[in-house]
Amino acid sequence: xxxxxxxxxxxxxxxxxxDGFVVLTKDSPVELRExxxxxxxxxxxxxxxPYSYELTPTGIDILxxxxxxxxxxxxxxxxxxxxxxxxxxxxxxxxxxxxxHGTINQSSSHDKITxxxxxxxxxxxxxxxxxxxxxxIIIWLITQYILMPFFSGN
Numbered sequence: 001x002x003x004x005x006x007x008x009x010x011x012x013x014x015x016x017x018x019d020g021f022v023v024l025t026k027d028s029p030v031e032l033r034e035x036x037x038x039x040x041x042x043x044x045x046x047x048x049x050p051y052s053y054e055l056t057p058t059g060i061d062i063l064x065x066x067x068x069x070x071x072x073x074x075x076x077x078x079x080x081x082x083x084x085x086x087x088x089x090x091x092x093x094x095x096x097x098x099x100x101h102g103t104i105n106q107s108s109s110h111d112k113i114t115x116x117x118x119x120x121x122x123x124x125x126x127x128x129x130x131x132x133x134x135x136x137i138i139i140w141l142i143t144q145y146i147l148m149p150f151f152s153g154n
Contacts, residue, residue: 003069008035009044010068013059021052047139 008031015022022038022045036053041043044059055063065071 003018003085005035005038006068008032009039009121010062012039013044013055013062016053016055016059017063021054025053051112
């Protein structure tokens with residue numbers, strides 16, 4: 001990232017902290033637009049409304065450093081320190097090498113979840129039908145035993 005964009009990005013984040021938000025208008029300079037787009041892409045700011053942006057927790061963390069370059073260097077050092085010797089991760093049917101940034105799902109657990117969700121959907125439909133029938137019976141009873149004698153004069 002070049003130094004100019006880095007400085008504009010840090011000033012955008014500082015403005016967000018000081019004012020609570022930063023506004024992007026059609027008259028905003030190109031550098032500001034690029035900085036806001038970069039900050040959004042890196043999840044340092046998020047949309048408050050269509051044309052203003054506020055800090056995310058990551059954006060707040062960046063402001064603890066004296067510059068954006070210092071923060072990026074810190075992140076690089078952390079990332080490098082987390083690297084470990086790549087050993088295979090063995091799952092019942094999968095062998096993977098390297099970093100795993102996700103969950104390995106076996107097809108059997110997926111099938112169980114699908115079945116459970118299907119049962120829940122059917123149970124919800126049945127509950128809605130029963131609720132409709134019970135409400136209909138209650139309304140019929142009210143009309144037969146409370147409202148009809150009142151209107152018929154008995």
